[in-house]
Amino acid sequence: MSRNDTTQFGPPRPAPAWLGWGALLFFLFTQVYAVVTSPADAMMGHLQKILYVHVPSAWVTFAAFGVVLVASIHFLWKEDERADLLAAASAEVGAMFCGLTLIQGMLWGRPTWGVWWSWDARLTSTLVLFLIFVGYLALRSFVEDPHRRGQWSAAVGILGAINVPIVWMSVRWWRTLHQIQSDPREVAPVFLRGWLLNVAAFSLIAVWFIWKRYEAARYERAAEHAAQAAALGGNNG
Amino acid sequence: MAFRDDMRRIRAIVWKDLTTERRSKAGFNSVVSLGVTILVLFGLALGPDAQALRDAAAGALWLAVLFAGVLAFNRSYQVELDGGALEALLLYPGARWAIFAGKLIANLIFVSLMLVIVVAVGLVLFGVRVPAQWPSLLGLMMLGVVGIVALGTFYAAMSSRSRAREVLLPLLLYPMLIPVLLAAMMATKLFLSGDLMNELGTWVSLLGAFDVIFLVATFLAFEYVIEV
Numbered sequence: 001m002s003r004n005d006t007t008q009f010g011p012p013r014p015a016p017a018w019l020g021w022g023a024l025l026f027f028l029f030t031q032v033y034a035v036v037t038s039p040a041d042a043m044m045g046h047l048q049k050i051l052y053v054h055v056p057s058a059w060v061t062f063a064a065f066g067v068v069l070v071a072s073i074h075f076l077w078k079e080d081e082r083a084d085l086l087a088a089a090s091a092e093v094g095a096m097f098c099g100l101t102l103i104q105g106m107l108w109g110r111p112t113w114g115v116w117w118s119w120d121a122r123l124t125s126t127l128v129l130f131l132i133f134v135g136y137l138a139l140r141s142f143v144e145d146p147h148r149r150g151q152w153s154a155a156v157g158i159l160g161a162i163n164v165p166i167v168w169m170s171v172r173w174w175r176t177l178h179q180i181q182s183d184p185r186e187v188a189p190v191f192l193r194g195w196l197l198n199v200a201a202f203s204l205i206a207v208w209f210i211w212k213r214y215e216a217a218r219y220e221r222a223a224e225h226a227a228q229a230a231a232l233g234g235n236n237g
Numbered sequence: 238m239a240f241r242d243d244m245r246r247i248r249a250i251v252w253k254d255l256t257t258e259r260r261s262k263a264g265f266n267s268v269v270s271l272g273v274t275i276l277v278l279f280g281l282a283l284g285p286d287a288q289a290l291r292d293a294a295a296g297a298l299w300l301a302v303l304f305a306g307v308l309a310f311n312r313s314y315q316v317e318l319d320g321g322a323l324e325a326l327l328l329y330p331g332a333r334w335a336i337f338a339g340k341l342i343a344n345l346i347f348v349s350l351m352l353v354i355v356v357a358v359g360l361v362l363f364g365v366r367v368p369a370q371w372p373s374l375l376g377l378m379m380l381g382v383v384g385i386v387a388l389g390t391f392y393a394a395m396s397s398r399s400r401a402r403e404v405l406l407p408l409l410l411y412p413m414l415i416p417v418l419l420a421a422m423m424a425t426k427l428f429l430s431g432d433l434m435n436e437l438g439t440w441v442s443l444l445g446a447f448d449v450i451f452l453v454a455t456f457l458a459f460e461y462v463i464e465v
Contacts, residue, residue, distance in 0.1 A: 076461055131412040138408055142399045152395045155458040156409060159391075162454055163413050166447065170416040173443070174423065 009082065012218035015211035023204035030201040034194025041191075050108045052195055056202035057101040058126070064094030064206060065129065068136075069161040072154035084150035085221060087157055088140060089213035093206055095133035102126060121172035128167045132160040146224055243335045250326075250339025251346075257316060258347060264312055265347065272305035272355035280362055287364050294363035295426035299381065299418055301355055303411075306348045306385060310393035311406055313344055318397065327463065337459040341390045348382050365429055374428055377441055381421030383448045388413050391455040394462050417451070420444040 034052040041048035071087035074080065105123060106116045117123065136156050143149040258264055279297040283289055317323040326336060356378065360367055368374055389410055396406035424440040 128412050128415055131408075135405075135409040135412060138405060139395065139399070142401045142405055143395075144400075151461050151464075152399075155462050156392075156395070159413065159454055159458060162450070163416070166416045166450065170419045170443070170447075173439075174419055 011222075012215045015208060015215055019204070020208045020212070023201065023208045027198075027201040027205055030194065030197040034198055037194055038191050047108060047111055048191070050104055051191065052198045053202075054101065054104040054108060055195065056199045057097050057104060059199060060202050060206045061094055061098040061101055061126075061129070063203070064090045064097060064210070065133070065161060065164070067210070068094065068157045072157040072161075075150055075154045076158075081146070081150065081221065082218070084154065085217040086210075086214055087154065088137075089210045089217055091133055091136050091140075091157070092213055093209045095130065095137060096209075097202075097206065098126065098130040098133055102130060119171075119174075121168055121174075124171045125164060125168040129164050132163065136160060146221065243332055243338075246329075246331045246335040247339045247342065250336060251343045254313060254340065254343035255346060258343075264309070265351070268305045268308050268347075269351050269354050271308065272301045272351060273358050275301040275304050276355065276359045276362055290363045291365055292430070294359065294365045295429055296422050297363065298356055298359045298425065299422050301359065302348070302352050302382070303385060303414070303418065305351060305355065306389060307407055307410065309344060309347050309351070310386075310389040310410075311397045311402055313340055313347075313390065314393055314397035333460045333463055334456055336463065337390065337394075337456060340394075341386060344386045344390050345382065348386055349379060352378060352382060368429065374425070377424050377428060377444075378421070380441065380444045380448060381417060381425075384417035384421070384444065384451055385414060387448070387451050387455050388417070391459060391462070394459065417444065417447050420447060 031052070035049055038049065040046050067090040068087045071083045071090065075083035075087065102123075105126070109118065109123075110116050136153060139156055140149055140153050143152060276297060279293070279301065280290060283293050283297070314323065317326065327333075353375070359365075389406075392409045392413070393406055396402045396409065399405055420440050420443045424437060424444055427437045427440065
């Protein structure tokens with residue numbers, strides 16, 4: 001058992017329902033707003049609309065993996081179980097957004113490039129990132145002991161995070177085709193507002209998902225501790 | 238003095254692992270046979286066209302070495318688990334990284350010997366002429382093996398002690414190995430088919446850089462995964 005197990009922190013602060021509903025309503029609003037306010041793009045026509053969901057999903061994916069990295073380092077350093085649970089929650093949400101990013105990219109790539117998939121650096125490294133997330137979550141589900149699970153998945157999370165830019169570099173050298181990544185400064189203002197609003201909406205949704213998942217993880221861990229204490233004949237059971 | 242003690246520990250672990258392997262031989266023989274079998278399957282999948290086989294030789298060789306090598310990594314800890322030998326190993330005084338270094342070197346020797354045989358058979362099967370500078374080819378391939386073995390030895394320390402170890406190790410290891418494999422395959426391909434654009438040196442130095450990064454990362458992280 002770690003020095004800082006979650007039993008000493010009391011119950012987690014619940015994710016407020018208004019945040020969830022607010023994020024959902026805001027997301028619906030930004031979708032409508034972005035689609036209504038943007039004219040057809042000169043080159044891509046209405047295909048451009050995918051920018052509003054694709055790029056925010058990708059950003060949220062990288063932010064979520066960043067949280068996994070920071071929380072993992074914090075866990076190994078301070079042995080605070082809460083950091084381990086936050087990393088796990090963030091990895092689950094990140095994997096979901098990563099999968100969404102890939103699917104949206106394919107939907108866009110088919111009419112634009114004429115293929116569902118191309119082996120360029122950005123696509124390939126996003127797919128590898130997704131696989132690393134999947135491996136991380138698989139490791140968590142295959143290890144019973146909470147402390148061992150925390151230590152191992154933190155190590156895997158940190159190495160995985162180190163690997164992502166390396167994969168990106170190596171695939172880029174190997175072959176590249178993806179258009180230069182979208183930069184807010186190069187996007188016409190008429191598209192920009194809808195896009196930035198969507199980034200905010202996606203971030204809110206991600207925060208709410210992670211928070212909710214973290215809360216559930218805290219209760220699961222509390223149940224594990226109670227079961228352990230009961231098995232040892234302690235007075236907690 | 239402490240450093241010399243660690244060197245002695247590493248030597249002892251390497252000697253122990255290789256002796257176990259030498260006395261059974263079954264492990265090595267079956268891993269080499271598996272590597273050759275994978276090469277045959279690749280040959281059949283790629284069809285009888287001689288040029289297509291030659292073009293794909295570098296990729297097939299590395300995948301055969303990888304798939305066969307993965308078995309070695311789990312084995313190297315599995316033999317420790319019988320009779321609680323790993324706990325005993327951890328109880329001995331000394332730094333944890335010495336255990337990792339010992340395992341890594343033993344796996345390195347094991348996989349390198351396997352690679353020499355598999356590559357020799359592969360060059361024949363895929364109709365690639367053995368290049369005149371074959372020692373350089375071996376040196377280049379050793380660089381690839383260092384990357385594969387470093388990450389493989391590290392991840393096997395976890396997967397071998399978890400449920401579902403057969404599926405967990407490849408699931409964790411393969412995505413992590415993509416940069417090393419990509420660089421190793423490109424360098425080998427350029428070496429075998431002629432380096433027209435003068436890119437070979439870049440890929441080899443990239444491979445060396447990946448090795449250094451992953452060696453440092455796994456040495457630092459090993460302490461956290463072995464102590465629990």
